Amino acid sequence: DWSSDVCSSDLESQNNELLLVSQEIKRLADASREGRLSERGRADQFTGVHREMMLGVNEIFDAMVGPLSIASGYVDQIAKGIIPEKIATTYNGDLRVFKDNLNACIEEFSGLAEMNKVLQRLAVNDCTTRVEGSYQGIFAEVAKATNGAQDRFKHILHVVELIGAGDYRAELASLQKVGKRSENDILIPALIRTMSSIDALVTDADLLAK
Numbered sequence: 001d002w003s004s005d006v007c008s009s010d011l012e013s014q015n016n017e018l019l020l021v022s023q024e025i026k027r028l029a030d031a032s033r034e035g036r037l038s039e040r041g042r043a044d045q046f047t048g049v050h051r052e053m054m055l056g057v058n059e060i061f062d063a064m065v066g067p068l069s070i071a072s073g074y075v076d077q078i079a080k081g082i083i084p085e086k087i088a089t090t091y092n093g094d095l096r097v098f099k100d101n102l103n104a105c106i107e108e109f110s111g112l113a114e115m116n117k118v119l120q121r122l123a124v125n126d127c128t129t130r131v132e133g134s135y136q137g138i139f140a141e142v143a144k145a146t147n148g149a150q151d152r153f154k155h156i157l158h159v160v161e162l163i164g165a166g167d168y169r170a171e172l173a174s175l176q177k178v179g180k181r182s183e184n185d186i187l188i189p190a191l192i193r194t195m196s197s198i199d200a201l202v203t204d205a206d207l208l209a210k
Contacts, residue, residue, distance in 0.1 A: 021050050025057060037065045067095050071102055083109050111135045115146045127154050159191055168195050 024041050031039035040061060043054040070087060077084045086103040090096075111133050118129050127150055131143040159175075162168040172195040175188055 017046060017050050021046060021053060024054060028057065028061070032061075037061070037068070063095070067091060067098060071098070074102060074106070078106075078109060083113055108135055108137075108139045111139045111143060115142055118146050118150065122150055122153060125157075127157070156187070156191075163195060163198065169199075172196070172199070 024045075028039055028041055031037075040058045041054040043051050043058065046054055067089075070089070074084050074087070084106060086106050087099050089099070091099045111131070114133050115131055118131050121127070121129050130150060131146050133143065134140075135143050159168065159171050162171050172192065175192050175195075178188055180188055
């Protein structure tokens with residue numbers, strides 16, 4: 001009878017501790033649903049296998065929350081216009097895929113720095129640098145537009161040089177065929193008027209000379 005009572009008491013104690021473990025896990029699940037990812041299981045309240053179980057649950061939380069915290073910090077920097085260095089920490093499995101995707105995002109955003117460098121030089125009439133990197137999606141479109149804007153600017157410089165040299169008639173005919181590159185294009189019409197006015201002035205000068 002005594003041994004039976006002892007076994008019954010031990011079983012009841014284990015059941016009570018298992019119930020506490022279950023309650024603790026439920027508390028952590030509720031915390032995660034509420035976004036309180038810093039919560040951890042109170043492993044010091046348990047012993048033996050139940051303590052090991054709670055420590056294991058905490059390790060699962062740490063393995064997930066760590067990368068999420070890093071990603072959150074990186075997204076915060078990107079939102080502030082700061083392009084961070086790629087994540088160098090080693091992760092396995094799905095977390096490695098998560099890291100690789102975030103690093104790919106960082107690499108694409110780094111293209112903005114290259115495009116900014118080209119545009120900053122273009123702002124001071126320096127056309128010696130182009131966007132050389134290979135990008136995807138909207139970043140590829142912005143890279144193409146940046147280089148396209150530079151090409152247009154270099155063409156304008158070429159036209160001005162031809163006007164200065166008095167050898168612009170072939171360019172005038174070409175621009176007259178284009179007319180406008182967009183509805184709000186005032187540049188090409190202005191260049192056409194400039195070269196046409198010079199032509200008219202030369203014609204008048206020839207008539208007066210004759």
